[in-house]
Amino acid sequence: MPPPCPRTGGRAQRLALAALTLVALLGLVFTVQTPPAAAALAVRIVATPNFGGNYDPDQWVPITVALANDGPGVSGEVVAEVPGADPPLRFTQRIELPTRSQKVLTLYAQFPPRAGTASIRFEAGKESVPAAPVTLRELRSGQGLVGVIVDDAALGAELTRAIVGAYGSATFETVTVAPDEIPGNTFGLGSFSALVVGDASTGRWSAEQRAAVAGWVARGGQLVAAGGPNWRKTGEGLGELPPLRPTDSRTVAGLPGLAALGAGNGPSGQAVVATGDLLAGATRLADQDGASLVATRGWGRGTVTSLAFDPGTSALSGWGGANAFWRKLALDTPRPAALQEPFSGGYNSYSGSAQVANVLRDIPGLALPPTWLLGLVLLLFIIAIGPANYLVLRAFDRRELAWVTIPVLTLLFAGAIYVVGAATKGRSVVLNSVSVVRVSPGARSAEVAAFYGIFTPTRGVRDIALSGEALVLPFSPNGLGDNKDLGGDVRFEQGAGSAARGASFAQWTQRTIAAQGVVDPAAVILDVELRREGQKVVGTVTNRSQSAVEDALLVYDGAYQSIGSLAPGASVAVDWRPSATQTGSYNSYGRGLGTAHYYSNSTGQYPGNQPGQMGVTGHRASTLDALSGTVLDFRGPGYSSGGPYSPPTFTPSATATPSATSTPRPGTRTPGTPTATRRTPTPTRTPATPTAANKPVQVLFWRSDPPLDLKVSAGERYATTLVIQETFPGATTQGVPSPVARSVAPVEGGR
Missing domain, CATH: 2.60.40.10 (Immunoglobulins)
Structure with missing residues (x-):
């Protein structure tokens, strides 16, 4: 066999070299284009x-x-x-x-x-x-939650046992809370009925935590602040909440002064009591040798009680009157209805959530066209595909083409209607909102419950962001938390970027969400100066803001009075004797305040059932009806009238009070709440029933702008904003400490 040709061998080598080069290049390409595997999260x-x-x-x-x-x-x-x-x-x-x-x-x-x-x-x-x-x-039905804030868990366990022993486990679940557990958002304390601050380092609280506690009290919480040898540490983070402002402490031989709140004699044995000044508006419940042992004061809708001693000491825990003492503090006093309460239940046509959802769906720009216009379009369509089509085809002697012209004309009419509808109704996003702002007495807090309906003409996924920080959650006619319409990928983000992210929208649909937050009271309130004269409420209401408020009402103990709209700087005199309020002929629509005010005696126009037909009056009526009987102190009578109405009997003030109390103006110090009109602790374990004497007057009015707006680019915006400003007529001022009683002379060596 002849030897191989050298040229053939060279070609094979060149092919092999080219193949190796190609493999190397491909490897380089894949090395560059293929990212390395992501490292697992550490x-x-x-x-x-x-x-x-x-x-x-x-x-x-x-x-x-x-x-x-x-x-x-x-x-x-x-x-x-x-x-x-x-x-x-x-x-x-x-x-x-x-x-x-x-x-x-x-x-x-x-x-x-x-x-x-x-x-x-x-x-x-x-x-x-x-x-x-x-x-x-989960707390059992009818059971409240009491938190004992202490540094030492063993001390907390002792106090929780004392509270359960006084009220029973059916009334309260108790829990020991470390100071660092207090959240920075006031709504995180909503499960609590009462908080007892024992020997706790509250000075570690941030400004947000301190504001959260103050806001919780203002919304109706019961706070008990202890004194004793560590009064500085305990009170450092409570600010001006406690009615006793300690300046020193002293050691005493027993606490016989507590006999007024307990059974038998007071605790024996040595105890350290904090001494100092009582703030204006405070009421002593027990004292000893001129020193206040127990004092209480209203703060918004809540109450703050100061104990000059440490309730966790062995002297008090071994005292036979301890149960009676804790019951006299009335920690089981019912809290006012939460602002979200009307929107938390299931669906029925008159529930708060259903009525607000109706308002959100009622967008004027999306109202159906009038019946006459629909009839005219239908008549033109019939004429076009009938006589007109026939006459034209007959004129051209092409009647056999009717099977083509009729579908074409139908498509042309449908397309024209679609184009006109899209051009006039469906090119922009429409935002409709309902906001309720409740301002506590003394303007201690202003909480907001806001509801938003976002209508979009196109399908897709959207992020719905708020202009301020709030807690966002889904909302539907079934209530808060119903997430069925927003899709499975939506997330409700908290913090600085509060938003509903990844909400799914179909074409020409509305999606609804809700938010809870707080705002500055000074931005929304009126100047309210009211006092009691016998069975009447008298005084003035002044609008010192830069924008008008509309359709203001006074609501008190089931009665209401209209005081009209107020332009900027306008004032109206109040001389009102609360009396029974009867609803008119629109009882089938509901028996709330909205029905009574807007639709009694056949005044106004009954709201329609189609979008765009309710109008401003219907929006306001539905909002008031949604809140009646819970947030609003109004529950209209049923179809059958009850017994005769008795005007509220005002309890005389226990201490001298000014003739009127001004709510704070922007930039001024906030006034406080009364003690004379607050609940007096009773020794019973049965929660006290709220009476006219401890209910605030609610001043209702409407503003034009929502307090928490959405960052949504909307072609049309509609807003229904209700402000509920609560005030106790004749309340004493509560602000910078103003001593009304000196407890005892300072004692050297106190901590």
Whole structure:
């Protein structure tokens, strides 16, 4: 066999070299274009529900989440997923975790009854790190929650046993709370009926935590602040809440002065009592040798009680009158209805959520065209495909083409109607909102419940962001928390970027959400100066803001009085004797304040059932009806009249009070709440029933702008904003400490 040709061998070598080069190039390409596999998240997460996981359904539950990042820096979000929700209901908060960092945040979520557990996780892109499931404990029906805030858990256990011993476990669930557990959002305290601050380092509280406690009291919470040897440490974070402003302390041999609030003699043995001044408006419940042992004062709708001693001492725990003493503090006093209460139940046609949802759907620009116009279009269509089509085809002698012209004319008419409708109704986003602002007496707080309806002409996924910080959640006619219309990917983000992100919209549909937040009272209030004269309420209401308010009402103990609209700077005199209010002929629409005021005696126009037909009057009437009997102190009579109405009997003031109380003007110090009109603690375990003597007058009026707006580019915006300003007529001023009684002379050596 002849030897191989050298040329052939060279060609084979060149082909092999080319193949190797191609493989190398392909490897280089894939090396450049294929990203390296992402490293697994090196994040550790621990989630703990505050307050032992005890919660009241429909209240916000704070969950403390601690994160540590042992790897590269990462951005993500902490997610709390509500169990049993379909589609999933998720509350989130964004967080940045630099390399080797540790951070702690508080996430808020609402849980339904019998939630049991909740899942918390950290997500970054498609990766997630779950925390161990958190355990939740729902309060029993009719059971309140009392938190004992102390540094020492053993001391907290002693106090919780004393409270349960006085009221019983059916009345209260008690929990020991570390000072750091207090959340920075006031709605995170909504499950509590009362808080007892014992030997606790409240000075560690941030400004947000202090404001949260003050706002919770202003909305009706009961706060008890202890004194004793560590009065400085206990009171440092409470500011001007306690009615006793200690300046020193002294040691006493027993507390016989507590016999007035207990059974038998007072506790024996040495005790340390804080001494100082009582603030204006405070009432002594027990004193000893001229020193106030127990004093109370109203703060908004709530009450703050100062104890000059430490209730956790062995002297008090071993006292036979301890149960009677705790009951006299009346921690079981019913709280006012929460602002979200009318919107938390299931659906019925007259529920608060259904009525507000009707207002949100009532968009004037989306009203159906008038019947005559629909009839005219239908008549033209019939003429076009009938006689006109026939005459034209006959003129051209092409009647056989009718099977073509009739479908074509039908499509042309349908297309024309669609184009005209889209051009006039469906090119822009429409935002409709209903906001309710409740200002507590003395303008101590202003909480907002806001509801938004967003109509879009196109389908897609949208982020709905708020202009301010608030807690966002889904809303529908079924109530708060119903997430069925927003899609399975929506997330309710908290923090500076409060929003509903990833909400799903179909074409020409409306989606609804809700938000809870707080605003500056000075931006919304009127100057209200009211006092009591016998069975009458007299005084003035002045609008010192730069914008007009409309259709103002006074509401008190089931009665109401219109005082009209107020232009900027305008004032109206009040001389009102509350009397029975009867609803008129529109009882089938509902028997709330809106019906009584706007539709009694056949005045006004009954709201229609189609979008755009309710009008401003219908929007306001539905909003008032939604709040009647809960947030508003008005419940109209039923179809059958009850017994004769008795005007409220005003309880005489126990201490001298000014003739009127001014609500604060912007930039001025806020006034306080009365003590004479507040509930007097009783020794019974049965919760006291609110009476006219301890109810505030509610001043209702309408403003033009929503307090919490959405960052939505909308072609049309409609807003219904109700302000409920509460005031106790003749309340004493409560602000900068103004001593009305000196307890005792300072004693050297006190802490």
